[in-house]
Amino acid sequence: MLDVSEIKTIEHDVVVIGAGGAGLRAAIEASSRGLNTGIVCKSLLGKAHTVMAEGGMAAALGNVDSRDNWKVHFRDTIRGSKFLASWRMAELHAKNAPARVRELEAWGAVFDRTKDGRINQRNFGGHRYPRLAHVGDRTGLELIRTLQDHGIHQGIQVHMECKVLNLLTDADGAISGVLCLWRETGRFMLIRCKAVIMATGGGGKCWKITSNSWEYTGDGAAIAYDVGAELMDLEFTQFHPTGMVWPPSVRGTLVTEGVRGEGGILLNSEGERFMFRYIPERFASETADTIEEADAWLTDDKNNRRPPELLTRDVVARAILAEVKAGRGSPHGGAFLDIANRRDPAFIKKKLPSMYHQFKELAEVDITKQAMEVGPTLHYFMGGIRVDADTQETAVPGLFACGECAAGLHGANRLGGNSLSDLLVFGHLAGSGAADYIEGRRGDKAAEFNPEVVAKHVRAATSILNRESGPNPYLVHDKLQLAMQENAGIVRTGEQLKEAIAQLTALQPEVDQVKADGASQYNAGWHEALDLSSMMITSLAVAKAALMREESRGAHTRLDFEGERAEWGNANVVTKKGSDGEMIVQREERPAPPPELEAIARATIEELESGTVG
Amino acid sequence: MSKRTFRIWRGNAEGGDFQTYEQESSEGMVVLDVIHGIQAEQANDMAVRWNCKAGKCGSCSVEINGKPKLACMTRMNMYAEDEVITVQPMKAFPVIKDLVTDVSWNYEQNKRIKPLQPGKPEADGDYRMAQEDIDRNQEFRKCIECYLCQDVCHILRDHGKTDVFVGPRFMHRLADLAMHPLDTRDRVPEIVEEFGSGYCNITRCCTDVCPEHINITDNAIIPLKERVVDRYYDPIAMLGRKLFGGGKSSENTD
Numbered sequence: 021m022l023d024v025s026e027i028k029t030i031e032h033d034v035v036v037i038g039a040g041g042a043g044l045r046a047a048i049e050a051s052s053r054g055l056n057t058g059i060v061c062k063s064l065l066g067k068a069h070t071v072m073a074e075g076g077m078a079a080a081l082g083n084v085d086s087r088d089n090w091k092v093h094f095r096d097t098i099r100g101s102k103f104l105a106s107w108r109m110a111e112l113h114a115k116n117a118p119a120r121v122r123e124l125e126a127w128g129a130v131f132d133r134t135k136d137g138r139i140n141q142r143n144f145g146g147h148r149y150p151r152l153a154h155v156g157d158r159t160g161l162e163l164i165r166t167l168q169d170h171g172i173h174q175g176i177q178v179h180m181e182c183k184v185l186n187l188l189t190d191a192d193g194a195i196s197g198v199l200c201l202w203r204e205t206g207r208f209m210l211i212r213c214k215a216v217i218m219a220t221g222g223g224g225k226c227w228k229i230t231s232n233s234w235e236y237t238g239d240g241a242a243i244a245y246d247v248g249a250e251l252m253d254l255e256f257t258q259f260h261p262t263g264m265v266w267p268p269s270v271r272g273t274l275v276t277e278g279v280r281g282e283g284g285i286l287l288n289s290e291g292e293r294f295m296f297r298y299i300p301e302r303f304a305s306e307t308a309d310t311i312e313e314a315d316a317w318l319t320d321d322k323n324n325r326r327p328p329e330l331l332t333r334d335v336v337a338r339a340i341l342a343e344v345k346a347g348r349g350s351p352h353g354g355a356f357l358d359i360a361n362r363r364d365p366a367f368i369k370k371k372l373p374s375m376y377h378q379f380k381e382l383a384e385v386d387i388t389k390q391a392m393e394v395g396p397t398l399h400y401f402m403g404g405i406r407v408d409a410d411t412q413e414t415a416v417p418g419l420f421a422c423g424e425c426a427a428g429l430h431g432a433n434r435l436g437g438n439s440l441s442d443l444l445v446f447g448h449l450a451g452s453g454a455a456d457y458i459e460g461r462r463g464d465k466a467a468e469f470n471p472e473v474v475a476k477h478v479r480a481a482t483s484i485l486n487r488e489s490g491p492n493p494y495l496v497h498d499k500l501q502l503a504m505q506e507n508a509g510i511v512r513t514g515e516q517l518k519e520a521i522a523q524l525t526a527l528q529p530e531v532d533q534v535k536a537d538g539a540s541q542y543n544a545g546w547h548e549a550l551d552l553s554s555m556m557i558t559s560l561a562v563a564k565a566a567l568m569r570e571e572s573r574g575a576h577t578r579l580d581f582e583g584e585r586a587e588w589g590n591a592n593v594v595t596k597k598g599s600d601g602e603m604i605v606q607r608e609e610r611p612a613p614p615p616e617l618e619a620i621a622r623a624t625i626e627e628l629e630s631g632t633v634g
Numbered sequence: 635m636s637k638r639t640f641r642i643w644r645g646n647a648e649g650g651d652f653q654t655y656e657q658e659s660s661e662g663m664v665v666l667d668v669i670h671g672i673q674a675e676q677a678n679d680m681a682v683r684w685n686c687k688a689g690k691c692g693s694c695s696v697e698i699n700g701k702p703k704l705a706c707m708t709r710m711n712m713y714a715e716d717e718v719i720t721v722q723p724m725k726a727f728p729v730i731k732d733l734v735t736d737v738s739w740n741y742e743q744n745k746r747i748k749p750l751q752p753g754k755p756e757a758d759g760d761y762r763m764a765q766e767d768i769d770r771n772q773e774f775r776k777c778i779e780c781y782l783c784q785d786v787c788h789i790l791r792d793h794g795k796t797d798v799f800v801g802p803r804f805m806h807r808l809a810d811l812a813m814h815p816l817d818t819r820d821r822v823p824e825i826v827e828e829f830g831s832g833y834c835n836i837t838r839c840c841t842d843v844c845p846e847h848i849n850i851t852d853n854a855i856i857p858l859k860e861r862v863v864d865r866y867y868d869p870i871a872m873l874g875r876k877l878f879g880g881g882k883s884s885e886n887t888d
Contacts, residue, residue: 067692071690122759125761127749128749128750128811130772137762137765139760158776161775172744172745204731234684234685266662267662373776374689378688382662382709493678495674536678537678538679541646542730542731542734544673544678544682
């Protein structure tokens with residue numbers, strides 16, 4: 021019998037799980053409130069996927085175009101979300117993003133500058149005005165390094181290369197602890213705590229073609245779901261239109277939207293600038309419909325409408341897919357993204373240095389001379405853990421979530437650049453939400469958890485090493501990715517989604533019997549095996565939610581239910597664990613929006629700018 | 635598709651040796667792809683750090699045929715078809731297991747460096763900085779913390795002076811702060827006294843291996859050394875300091 025008291029146990033007030041932008045910002049906030057704060061992260065500090073964010077962080081600073089303000093940003097976000105974003109979260113985000121960006125500068129971030137020395141801002145898909153504060157094409161690195169360098173002086177304890185296996189709750193169902201595994205040693209650790217903030221990012225590793233790294237296995241959603249949190253909007257998985265398609269080993273690696281923001285255009289194999297044929301009615305009045313106007317925008321973005329390459333990501337991704345299906349794809353099954361014929365080499369190297377580097381080193385393509393080949397790649401989860409807009413608290417007392425693993429801000433589709441500002445705004449709010457929760461707790465209730473539950477979780481993890489034989493975890497992961505890639509991709513049908521669910525269900529026994537060879541110390545196969553359970557829950561939840569939503573909206577495209585349907589326009593799909601462990605998926609009507617916010621979202625841009633609305 | 639021969643160091647702090655693997659490599663692959671193939675098909679428990687697989691996170695630092703490199707950015711077609719590819723962990727850091735080393739010392743050094751201390755923003759709440767005044771900072775801030783520069787620095791690698799020298803990564807972090815238009819701290823004394831700028835003898839090994847092509851030696855370390863010289867060894871400044879006391883004004887003008 022396993023003796024739980026022999027597992028090393030430490031204490032924190034707040035444990036933040038994940039050390040990307042959201043987790044670091046949340047930890048800084050919790051720590052600033054005087055709380056003993058710990059971060060647990062699967063990789064080394066500073067390596068989280070935030071470093072891959074390239075284009076910038078959206079904030080209506082108005083430095084480049086003074087017409088910008090929070091209302092226009094809010095309107096863009098709601099419209100980009102196909103009216104499915106949380107109204108309150110979109111409001112909080114648009115209002116707070118500028119302060120969060122300025123604060124980052126005071127903490128050491130060095131953004132690109134305007135001529136008058138302020139933070140420069142660039143154009144991006146779906147954003148009305150130049151709005152993205154940026155550092156060339158490595159804005160995410162700047163964000164994470166700034167938070168890291170600031171955060172290490174705030175008394176936060178960071179537990180690196182440590183994987184969270186389970187959350188622990190007390191007799192009342194409130195968060196009381198975390199069970200972790202040190203990857204380096206293979207030893208377990210218990211953390212007694214009063215609150216947990218999930219900031220684990222998404223679950224891109226459930227697909228074969230993804231921009232995500234090995235860490236993104238849906239841990240946050242799956243582990244929170246397991247203790248009773250609700251998941252929402254999981255059917256909305258964003259396929260970024262421009263991932264690398266060649267060579268095969270880097271298929272899926274992100275190519276920043278900044279290429280298009282800086283003037284890059286999409287061409288098919290016939291040399292046609294095809295995006296003009298895919299402009300949705302909703303955006304027609306704000307999008308250039310001739311090459312002349314789209315080109316003029318490059319030098320005068322105030323008097324010309326934006327090029328169709330900068331339509332929202334769902335639109336561009338589907339357009340590329342349609343071109344490939346029509347036989348007009350590039351040699352390796354994508355589209356051509358050309359900046360070489362649009363900007364001079366010095367400009368490209370200055371504005372897109374890491375893209376230049378990435379293509380040169382990985383594909384032997386010089387983007388100042390040749391077009392890139394690009395195609396859609398699973399990039400981002402709009403959905404995730406359901407949270408309260410102001411506090412980021414979940415349905416589980418003491419459990420909070422922020423960043424990509426939380427749902428609400430992006431609805432059916434996220435605008436580029438809204439993710440980095442999301443991390444800052446809601447990381448900050450989650451930190452203060454957790455602090456308020458702890459301060460408001462009755463008495464000084466000690467965090468207690470059931471040792472039998474801990475023992476059960478530990479045994480589940482060690483049995484993977486101890487059993488005599490079983491399936492290879494890497495091959496099981498391949499099967500799971502294939503099921504999702506083929507059946508829950510950028511366009512889906514009910515039949516495909518049922519097939520995905522059937523394949524995943526059939527895979528469960530293999531996941532349960534998976535075997536890792538070798539000892540417990542830094543055992544990559546064991547870590548892979550442990551991540552499989554998160555990926556199973558996440559994949560099933562995505563497929564079931566996608567099957568339920570019988571319409572096409574934003575990033576969720578059902579070939580058997582084309583177009584947006586009025587009956588789904590005001591409903592979310594919510595997923596939770598039933599009392600006997602079954603996955604419950606249900607439709608929930610949304611509350612009516614606050615009238616003043618709805619008026620802003622539905623106003624024309626002229627009404628907003630003239631002040632007649634909002 | 636072709637079979638390639640890899641020799642990979644397997645072991646832990648107690649010892650280990652090179653194991654030979656034959657593994658398929660196809661067009662466009664990088665060294666990390668082949669290592670992953672070996673891991674999935676032949677050695678499930680082999681330890682290797684990686685994350686972004688695009689040269690942006692600096693996790694997969696190893697030594698390939700004796701050269702410190704990012705495994706994700708090292709293309710297989712750099713090597714002849716029949717060339718044996720030898721992969722081992724970074725030598726300057728203690729081994730944890732296989733290709734994974736204990737780089738925690740670097741995190742400790744970073745913690746010793748005082749954070750940015752900005753002055754007050756303008757009346758409108760914004761700071762003003764000219765792009766040309768921050769170009770140099772942005773060069774340093776491209777750093778992905780792969781620690782390859784630390785790995786090749788012979789002060790650390792061969793002489794083990796980890797108690798007196800922070801290494802090139804943190805020399806240019808200090809340069810970033812010292813040259814930051816908003817920073818108000820006087821960093822010169824600690825750069826020489828605590829962080830050991832004098833130990834670098836400008837062999838440029840760090841600059842040569844930097845995957846981000848940061849000119850660590852010429853743009854960071856040499857200017858820091860010059861500041862130290864100006865402060866401590868310039869006879870006129872020394873006289874001035876005696877007469878008027880120390881100050882930072884003369885150090886923060888470039």
